[in-house]
Amino acid sequence: QSALTQPASVSGSPGQSITISCTGTSSDVGGYNYVSWYQQHPGKAPKLMIYDVTTRPSGVSNRFSGSKSGNTASLTISGLQTEDEAHYYCSSYAGGNNLLFGGGTKLTVL
Amino acid sequence: EVQLLESGGGLVQPGESLRLSCAASGFAFSNNAMSWLRQAPGKGLEWVSSIRSTDDATYYADSVKGRFTISKDNSKNILYLQMNSLRAEDTAIYYCAKAIRGVLISWDSWGQGTLVIVSS
Numbered sequence: 526q527s528a529l530t531q532p533a534s535v536s537g538s539p540g541q542s543i544t545i546s547c548t549g550t551s552s553d554v555g556g557y558n559y560v561s562w563y564q565q566h567p568g569k570a571p572k573l574m575i576y577d578v579t580t581r582p583s584g585v586s587n588r589f590s591g592s593k594s595g596n597t598a599s600l601t602i603s604g605l606q607t608e609d610e611a612h613y614y615c616s617s618y619a620g621g622n623n624l625l626f627g628g629g630t631k632l633t634v635l
Numbered sequence: 636e637v638q639l640l641e642s643g644g645g646l647v648q649p650g651e652s653l654r655l656s657c658a659a660s661g662f663a664f665s666n667n668a669m670s671w672l673r674q675a676p677g678k679g680l681e682w683v684s685s686i687r688s689t690d691d692a693t694y695y696a697d698s699v700k701g702r703f704t705i706s707k708d709n710s711k712n713i714l715y716l717q718m719n720s721l722r723a724e725d726t727a728i729y730y731c732a733k734a735i736r737g738v739l740i741s742w743d744s745w746g747q748g749t750l751v752i753v754s755s
Contacts, residue, residue: 528679561741563680570745571680576736582743614680616741622694624682624739 529554529615529627536633542603545630547615548596553625555596559618562591562600565629566611574613575600602632610634637661637744639731644749651721651753657714657731657746665709668734670742671716673727673751683729684716685738694739699725721753 530548537543547554547562554560560578563571573582575591578598588603598617602609615627643655655671670685684705685694693705704717714731728750732742 559736559740561736570730570747572745573735573741573743576741576743582735616680616682618737618740622696622739626680626682629679 527625529617529625531613531615531627531630533628534631534633536635537602537605538635539605539607541605542601543605543632545600545602545613545615545632547598547600547617547627549598549617549619549625550596553596553617553619553623554593554598556620557618558593560591560593560598561616562589563614563616564609564611565614571614605634607634637733639733639744639746641729641731641746641749644729644751646752646754647721648755649722649753652717652719653721653751655716655718655729655731655749655751657716659712659714659731659733662733662744664707664712668738669705669707669714670732670734670739671703671705671714671729672732672742672745673725673729674748675724675727678727681727682739685734686714687738692738718751721751723753725751726753727751 562575565571638660640658671683702720728748730748733744735743
């Protein structure tokens with residue numbers, strides 16, 4: 526299976542909202558409600574921001590939200606802050622022993 | 636507080652073996668599915684292997700099946716990854732992670748990672 530498709534980069538100004546897309550197929554994103562989003566700062570471990578498409582783990586800001594339509598999932602960050610600048614990776618369960626990740630999106634807060 | 640501390644990484648030659656360890660604390664280790672994921676330098680994330688808490692069933696990505704073995708010691712709260720027949724493409728930071736959903740669906744706690752370099 527191919528990796529999920531994410532834009533290589535997105536940018537926004539402090540206070541603005543941005544959306545990162547994650548496109549798969551009916552065999553992964555479209556077929557299961559098991560999309561997750563991870564934030565990774567340089568040199569650090571990934572941090573879970575969203576799981577099960579829309580669920581925020583305890584402690585994650587409500588500025589982060591997830592959604593899905595068909596074969597495309599999205600992560601929206603509202604009220605952008607400088608500390609949001611990081612790489613973001615989506616993942617989706619794809620049945621059996623298959624878990625796909627996106628290639629990652631670099632978010633720049635201008 | 637959940638803590639995961641990996642160790643055992645290093646520089647090895649192609650074909651050699653390495654065993655990674657992950658010391659866990661701050662949660663009921665025996666009751667949680669655990670996984671190894673990796674990230675090649677400058678690249679994205681890749682799920683490697685998982686072990687289920689209820690029956691120790693193991694799961695592997697096709698890229699490592701037959702070469703890597705995941706195991707755990709519930710008495711010591713340690714997760715292991717035995718890596719044999721290592722290849723250059725196994726070069727990566729290896730993270731252990733605690734599952735929050737399923738066995739290989741999503742992970743809410745990650746270690747800081749240990750670097751494995753396979754090179755002659």
